[in-house]
Amino acid sequence: MSLASERVKPGASGKPTLYKRIRLDIETRILTGEWPPGHRIPFEHQLMARYRCSRMTVNKALSELAQADLIERRRRAGSFVRRPQHLSAVLKIADMRAEITALGRSYGYQLIDCRRRTATAADRARLGVSTAGKVIAIACRHSADNVPFAVEDRLIDLSTVPEAATADFAREPPGSWLLHHVPWTEAEHTISAVVADDRTAKALGIAVGAPCLVIDRYTWRSARTVTAVRLHYPGETHRLVARFKGG
Amino acid sequence: MSLASERVKPGASGKPTLYKRIRLDIETRILTGEWPPGHRIPFEHQLMARYRCSRMTVNKALSELAQADLIERRRRAGSFVRRPQHLSAVLKIADMRAEITALGRSYGYQLIDCRRRTATAADRARLGVSTAGKVIAIACRHSADNVPFAVEDRLIDLSTVPEAATADFAREPPGSWLLHHVPWTEAEHTISAVVADDRTAKALGIAVGAPCLVIDRYTWRSARTVTAVRLHYPGETHRLVARFKGG
DNA sequence: TTGACTTATATGTCTAGACATATAATCGTG
DNA sequence: CACGATTATATGTCTAGACATATAAGTCAA
Incomplete structure (x- = not known):
């Protein structure tokens, strides 16, 4: 040997x-x-x-x-x-349709409201931009097996994504459309918990005061804001699960 | 050329x-x-x-x-x-003390309850084990600048981590102790939202019915369960934030 | 047709070099 | 002592090979 x-x-x-x-x-x-x-x-x-x-x-x-x-x-x-990182969450950007169909459930989508407007002060604050360009504001709902799964409240910056003006968000969810038309370079997620207010409770079919998981996601493409979205999930039934390996 | x-x-x-x-x-x-x-x-x-x-x-x-x-x-x-992954969260395992001191706040720790016992049926179910070995059940609270930050409810499997029997959890938080004594190979996190019950509300100093962010974490070392922990954060004030790059 | 065997091939890992580049450490100078 | 120039060095990237290994695809016999 x-x-x-x-x-x-x-x-x-x-x-x-x-x-x-x-x-x-x-x-x-x-x-x-x-x-x-x-x-x-x-x-x-x-x-x-x-x-x-x-x-x-x-x-x-x-x-x-x-x-x-x-x-x-x-x-x-x-x-x-390195020092141990803070408890930090990384949520992959994914398509709600894919998320639901991957669970083996049928996907449903309802557009609640969609309007195009010049960015208000509140819109600009939310998108983190200073100039008053055009935006699209969308409210919609995703459902799984005809049960409300999440409600979405979204703002798209048209000065970053002018093509969005021609998209038909009654047919295609804005998340899917953006994922397939706009490459993102950076994103930020915030997860928090709230109790359902009247409007959210109605849209999700849950009781006022019931817990909701809230995910806020901001997406940028090379230093320009693309979109800001807030998702409300019914907290009693929805869970974010992740399993991962250390080896 | x-x-x-x-x-x-x-x-x-x-x-x-x-x-x-x-x-x-x-x-x-x-x-x-x-x-x-x-x-x-x-x-x-x-x-x-x-x-x-x-x-x-x-x-x-x-x-x-x-x-x-x-x-x-x-x-x-x-x-x-690959198909886009489900919306999935990856939370790095970190020390609560490090998390709080990294925010520039002073860390405080109070042990509420710590008992050693033979695993009950509920303990076995929670840890996902079938044999009835010894476990340690711990309830404790972490605070930042003397304000309650999170309450922790933990189970440690002594058959996987016998050294834990000699640890002083009145002095050292169990999360820190485990992080420094037990290498983990796999972990699973679940994030959900609930409303505070009486006991949780009292421990966190919030109102009953206020929203709470709940993180359940299971940790394994090469197919053996190490620990199961549930953390309650006050949802109004606590947020999980993550920023990440796509390039 | 089906199951067992063989083969081709794309990925998985590894080597022993090479040069590029950022920067800690040293040296000189004012 | 302070500061700028130089040097040494550890990492960053890359090459042109090599053999290992899992497996899709093809082959052949029952």
């Missing part, structure tokens, strides 16, 4: 691949606190020696850890364990 | 690097709908030809897109645009 055979070979003995093992090793040390925030991770060339592999392999492991925000990489200085 | 100079060089003209450009190109086509869900992305060797680069470069771009769940890669078959 040659000396080289001591090296961990890919796929050897059913184990995960080498770069995954390196990643998991480091991740474990971080999550157990053995390497606390601020700790400098061994340099790539040190990890090369420790795992007897090439730099690209340790680089792949470290890059993925950096992508996951577990470590921070600084040229010339090295890689450092 | 040589033929090779036609190739996009790293750092040329202040542009992003090549693999990032490839990633952005593909991402844009997906997000605009030009490549709909199910569409097969050009094979790596085709992208090599199109961008005149090595396979490792396109592989890095595609790997990152796969990590972001935008595409799915299947051996021998190719890479495919």
